[in-house]
Amino acid sequence: DSGVTQTPKHLITATGQRVTLRCSPRSGDLSVYWYQQSLDQGLQFLIQYYNGEERAKGNILERFSAQQFPDLHSELNLSSLELGDSALYFCASCYPQNCDYYEQYFGPGTRLTVT
């Protein structure tokens, strides 16, 4: 158990809908990263937040947005969903602003299926 929690574990929704994925980082960790892992594809970095502020952006679509709240939990909002958005969504947390040299702890993921 990494200490990072994600809800829900599974989510099935229809095209065009909007969903919100939630991540609670490890106690004390200030940075939260979001990743997308499509079937048979590698992890793709989406976005990073540090202590409530957006710090880095990766390959995140304009239909997707995220935020980190004062209690440090984070939410990833996916809108106008398409079939291709079906994937595993992971969040990871670590303590410092720059986790390059530090361990990133991954949550168990949310499996999103768009039908």
Added chain:
Amino acid sequence: KNQVEQSPQSLIILEGKNCTLQCNYTVSPFSNLRWYKQDTGRGPVSLTIMTFSENTKSNGRYTATLDADTKQSSLHITASQLSDSASYICVVTDYNTDKLIFGTGTRLQVFP
């Protein structure tokens, strides 16, 4: 072309045998290179983290090597166990952008 390429794509070995997984990257300059183990449907778990100046790092039966000159890394698994069945992912951090670039992984299956 992916900046981090892993080979083989999949590998089957018998329990107790050793194996080596390869990672070639073009990311330059880079800050560090990591190896993760990911069980099916679960989040990745870090095995090793090496900075550009390190050549080798071990974590139990897992030993990672890094050759920054040839831009190659390998992960050697000794005396494999059934629980080693997983995907192994190589991740390189781009020094200029701080972004983590993930390989697509090697899927390892260990059979009794």
